[in-house]
Amino acid sequence: VNISILIVAVVIFLLVIHHNFLSLSDFLRRELSDPSPLGLQPIDFIPAAPQRLTDEGNDKEISVVIAASDERLGGAIAAMNSIYQHTRSNVVFHIVTLNDTVDHLRMWLRSTSLKNMRYQILDFDPRVLEGKVQGDPQKADTFKPLTFARFYLPNLVPHAEKVIYVDDDVIVQDDIVELYNTPLKPGHAAAFSDDCDSTSSKVAVRGAGNQYNYIGFLDYKKETIRKLAMKANTCSFNPGVFVANLTEWKLQNITKQLEKWMALNVVEELYSKTLAGSVTTPPLLIVFYKQHSSIDPMWNVRHLGSSAGKRYSPQFVKAAKLLHWNGHFKPWGRTASYAEVWEKWYIPDPTGKFSLIRRHSEADEAK
Numbered sequence: 519v520n521i522s523i524l525i526v527a528v529v530i531f532l533l534v535i536h537h538n539f540l541s542l543s544d545f546l547r548r549e550l551s552d553p554s555p556l557g558l559q560p561i562d563f564i565p566a567a568p569q570r571l572t573d574e575g576n577d578k579e580i581s582v583v584i585a586a587s588d589e590r591l592g593g594a595i596a597a598m599n600s601i602y603q604h605t606r607s608n609v610v611f612h613i614v615t616l617n618d619t620v621d622h623l624r625m626w627l628r629s630t631s632l633k634n635m636r637y638q639i640l641d642f643d644p645r646v647l648e649g650k651v652q653g654d655p656q657k658a659d660t661f662k663p664l665t666f667a668r669f670y671l672p673n674l675v676p677h678a679e680k681v682i683y684v685d686d687d688v689i690v691q692d693d694i695v696e697l698y699n700t701p702l703k704p705g706h707a708a709a710f711s712d713d714c715d716s717t718s719s720k721v722a723v724r725g726a727g728n729q730y731n732y733i734g735f736l737d738y739k740k741e742t743i744r745k746l747a748m749k750a751n752t753c754s755f756n757p758g759v760f761v762a763n764l765t766e767w768k769l770q771n772i773t774k775q776l777e778k779w780m781a782l783n784v785v786e787e788l789y790s791k792t793l794a795g796s797v798t799t800p801p802l803l804i805v806f807y808k809q810h811s812s813i814d815p816m817w818n819v820r821h822l823g824s825s826a827g828k829r830y831s832p833q834f835v836k837a838a839k840l841l842h843w844n845g846h847f848k849p850w851g852r853t854a855s856y857a858e859v860w861e862k863w864y865i866p867d868p869t870g871k872f873s874l875i876r877r878h879s880e881a882d883e884a885k
Contacts, residue, residue, distance in 0.1 A: 580605075580698050581681040583612045583674055585642075585664035588619040592850045592864060592872045593686040595626055600690045600863040602635050607695040611637040612675050614667040616644070622871060629868040640674055642667055650780035651797070665798050668757065669776045672768050679765050684840075685758035687823060687848055689860050692839040700761045702811045707766040709811035711818035714753035730754055732807075735800045737790050742782065748807050755810065757802050758844055759818040775805045814839070823847045827855030835859060850874055 582601060586594035598611055615623055620639060627633065644663035651661060667674065668683045675681050682698055684690075700709050713730040733750035736743050767773070779801040783789055789800045819838040821827045823845025835841065835856050843849050849860035850872075867873070 577608050579678070580607050580609045580695060581612060581675045581678040582609055582694065583614065583668070583671060583681055583683045584686060585667045586613050586615045586619065586623055586686060587662065587664050588616070588622060590686050590848070590850075591619065591623060591626065592867065592874070593848065595630075595632070595867075596850075596860060596864040597684060597686055597688050597690070598635065598637075599632060599865055600688075601684075601694050602632065603863070604690055605693045605695060607693065607698075609636065609694060611635065612640060612681075613637055614640045614642050614664060614674060616664065617641050622869060625869055626865075626867060630865045632865065646670070647780075649784065650777055652784045665796060666780075668760075668798065669773055669801075671762050672764050672773065675764070679763070681762050681764060683760050683762065685842065685844070687843040688759060689841045689863055690839070691836075691841065696839070697759075697761060697813065697817045700811070700813050700817075702761065702763050702766075705766065706809060706811045707763050707770055707772050708806060709761045709813045710755035710757060710806070711759060711813050711815060711820075712753050712755050732803055733790070735790050735793060735803055737788055740786060740788050742786055743788055746804065746807070748804070752807070754799070754803055755806070756818060756820055756842075756844070757796075757799055758820075758842055759813070759840060761813060772805060776801045779804050816840070818842055820844050822849075822855045830855065832856075 582598075584594055584597060594613065598613075601609060601611075613623065620641060623639060627635065627637065642664060647663060647666055651666070671681055671683065680698065682694065702709050730753060731750060732748055732752045732754055735754060736748075736750075738744060738750050779788070783800070789797065793800075816837070816839045818840055819830070819835070820842045821844065822830070822841055823843035824847065827843070827845070841856070841859065843854055843860065845854075846852075847854040849857040850864070854860075861874075864874070
């Protein structure tokens with residue numbers, strides 16, 4: 519009798535455990551399948567910090583957000599490698615990409631020296647931009663969804679108080695923790711590099727519009743722009759590298775503000791017809807008008823992707839903390855200034871899909 523009672527008890531116990539296990543599995547399945555805000559889906563999860571970091575007390579997490587499109591993946595890899603190799607801080611990369619790039623990116627990271635780097639891959643859903651952007655059918659490269667990822671930082675890194683955003687065409691030559699520690703004034707949600715800073719004005723780019731003033735980005739003939747009472751000669755800023763206070767960002771609802779101006783532009787065409795820069799810059803200029811802090815100019819030495827970059831001396835390039843190849847000429851493609859500096863941090867694609875284009879002929883070198 520006792521044995522029978524014991525057997526029945528064990529069976530009941532096992533049934534209860536089985537039921538609880540199924541319930542837990544169902545819960546986890548629902549959690550993983552529920553879409554996160556704005557279509558931003560975590561693909562990979564961040565591993566624990568390396569022991570060397572926790573031992574040294576450098577366990578404060580420094581979040582770096584970077585977008586990685588398939589056709590520019592080599593750029594993002596080089597940028598992350600340069601940051602990773604120059605710091606002993608607890609840096610975590612939040613890599614925003616599109617669904618069809620995830621496997622390629624994961625293979626590149628896992629098969630190279632970056633395999634121990636801490637990172638999280640996020641899948642960006644372009645549908646969040648519906649009604650907010652308008653691609654030009656005559657220009658196939660006008661609409662690039664990932665360029666707008668920087669507008670959604672609180673959704674990308676929901677638990678961070680502060681983040682760094684960098685474009686994929688940068689190389690870092692110093693410890694990124696210094697940029698992270700940029701002081702932001704009370705009430706400021708971000709710190710940018712002003713286009714009137716000494717390094718920018720030193721290599722002024724002349725072209726359509728005014729590269730360094732608001733009038734180069736916004737159409738001051740439109741009443742909506744005039745009503746904002748923003749001076750047309752106000753110095754613009756570069757949004758390719760910046761530090762964001764996400765607590766302040768969420769408090770001021772910066773993302774919603776940016777989306778508002780994106781949607782208004784679709785209807786009213788508020789951006790300058792001779793746009794001096796990317797389509798992501800104008801809404802940022804409006805929202806952060808006289809409401810942003812400044813980063814050290816040496817943390818965003820720009821224009822290496824244009825003819826202006828040739829004016830920098832080798833000594834100055836070596837001293838720069840962050841080099842930025844903004845402009846048409848990327849270091850992995852056509853001729854760009856100081857492409858050899860970028861190439862030191864490039865890691866060849868193990869899949870062979872991404873290959874560097876020969877930039878210089880012997881004739882070019884002779885010139």
